[in-house]
Amino acid sequence: MSGAGAGPGEPPGPSDAGPGNDGPAGLLPLRWVDSHCHVHDARIPDGTDAAVAVAADAGVTTLITVGCDRETSQAAIDAAAAHRGVHATVGLHPHDAVNGVETILDLLDTPGIVAVGEAGLDYYYDHSPREVQQRAFEEQIQLANDRDLPLVIHTREAWDDTFDVLASVGVPTRTIFHCFTGGPDEAGRALDIGALLSFSGIVTFKGAPEVQAAAILCPLDRLLVETDSPYLAPIPHRGKPNRPAWVPHVGQFIADLRDRPVDGIARATSANADEVFALPSH
Numbered sequence: 001m002s003g004a005g006a007g008p009g010e011p012p013g014p015s016d017a018g019p020g021n022d023g024p025a026g027l028l029p030l031r032w033v034d035s036h037c038h039v040h041d042a043r044i045p046d047g048t049d050a051a052v053a054v055a056a057d058a059g060v061t062t063l064i065t066v067g068c069d070r071e072t073s074q075a076a077i078d079a080a081a082a083h084r085g086v087h088a089t090v091g092l093h094p095h096d097a098v099n100g101v102e103t104i105l106d107l108l109d110t111p112g113i114v115a116v117g118e119a120g121l122d123y124y125y126d127h128s129p130r131e132v133q134q135r136a137f138e139e140q141i142q143l144a145n146d147r148d149l150p151l152v153i154h155t156r157e158a159w160d161d162t163f164d165v166l167a168s169v170g171v172p173t174r175t176i177f178h179c180f181t182g183g184p185d186e187a188g189r190a191l192d193i194g195a196l197l198s199f200s201g202i203v204t205f206k207g208a209p210e211v212q213a214a215a216i217l218c219p220l221d222r223l224l225v226e227t228d229s230p231y232l233a234p235i236p237h238r239g240k241p242n243r244p245a246w247v248p249h250v251g252q253f254i255a256d257l258r259d260r261p262v263d264g265i266a267r268a269t270s271a272n273a274d275e276v277f278a279l280p281s282h
Helices: 047-057 070-082 094-099 105-109 130-147 159-169 184-192 209-217 244-258 262-276
Strands: 032-037 060-065 086-088 116-122 151-156 175-177 196-199 223-225
Touching (some): 032 223, 032 244, 047 060, 047 070, 047 244, 060 244, 060 262, 070 086, 070 105, 094 130, 105 130, 116 130, 116 159, 130 159, 151 159, 184 196, 209 244, 223 244, 223 262, 244 262
Parallel strands (some): 060 086, 175 196, 196 223
16 A cells, blocks of 8 residues: 555546446446444444345445444454454544553454554543543554554544654554544645545535545545444435445545546455455455
């Protein structure tokens, strides 16, 4: 994932293939990876089993389901064990930093864990004191480095401190800024340290021009798409409980922004997810 230019595999011109559709006659359905969801969450519409099945029908064959504390990390592990194509992370969200990273350590020994996180800083809600958030973030960065795992970052209204903590501990080789909400400046800083940017339904919102600008400039080989379900449903489903099956709407919107075929976005983002999470070959 060099990050130089738009990357290989992005053909010019628009495409008629819509989200989750088969595209031109005779071609297989597009494959998508939801690089960040909480499909184990009780608020997922119709439950985990149904959400995984409906996602697969929409071409979303691979889901990264993300833990935020001990309970949700264990739930993510259980969902991954029950469903082929679902892979779990283990992490301590900044909201839950007061619980201490030691509460999730043993779960990282579970075979098949694909990342540490989501971890980071959230100065919008400050559910945990900032110094506690920073300490938990530092410890999880070190865990990702020690275990050679990707780091999934949550950052909100904390860009400078996020980059400072990463610099002080050492940026993991594989780092993902999930639900990217910055603009071109923040995107440039993240890309300069080798990170990938994962875009959620927020990129489809009318009030997110800065996020859209970041999605345009992000090199294709550093781009991921996600739902963050059950949160942040994309247009045209905004306001409803989100689900992994809707990640193609995010991909289609980015394809339109970049004036590129949606199949190229699907292929690239899926390949990027496969590589960054070291997923089994497809």
